[in-house]
Amino acid sequence: xxxGYATATDAAWYAGxxxxxxxxxxxxxxxxxxxxxxxxxxxxxxxxxxPRDEYTREQLAPGVAPPLPAGAKAx
Numbered sequence: 001x002x003x004g005y006a007t008a009t010d011a012a013w014y015a016g017x018x019x020x021x022x023x024x025x026x027x028x029x030x031x032x033x034x035x036x037x038x039x040x041x042x043x044x045x046x047x048x049x050x051p052r053d054e055y056t057r058e059q060l061a062p063g064v065a066p067p068l069p070a071g072a073k074a075x
Contacts, residue, residue, distance in 0.1 A: 002034065002041075004045050005033075005041035005042060005043055005044070006041060006042060006044050007040075007041060007042075008022055008023065008040060008042060010044075011031075011042040011047060013050075014044050014049060015048065015049070015050055016049075016050025016051075017050075024075055025065060025066060026042060027075065028068060028073075028074060028075055029068065029072050030046065030065060030066040031043060031046045031047060032046055047066060048066065
């Protein structure tokens with residue numbers, strides 16, 4: 001596996017979003033991925049790290065979406 005790629009579960013945890021959101025971001029081109037199906041891996045350096053360690057639960061905000069590629073439309 002190339003460096004910087006993680007499973008959907010691990011990448012979603014890193015970003016602080018549900019796995020379905022990560023899948024949507026990948027289909028929109030916001031996050032690079034390699035492989036298909038259960039073998040798919042997502043490039044974590046395209047994601048913004050969730051601030052879970054620095055804040056209390058009440059201060060946490062939902063994950064921030066990476067920007068769309070030029071000319072792409074959101075789902």
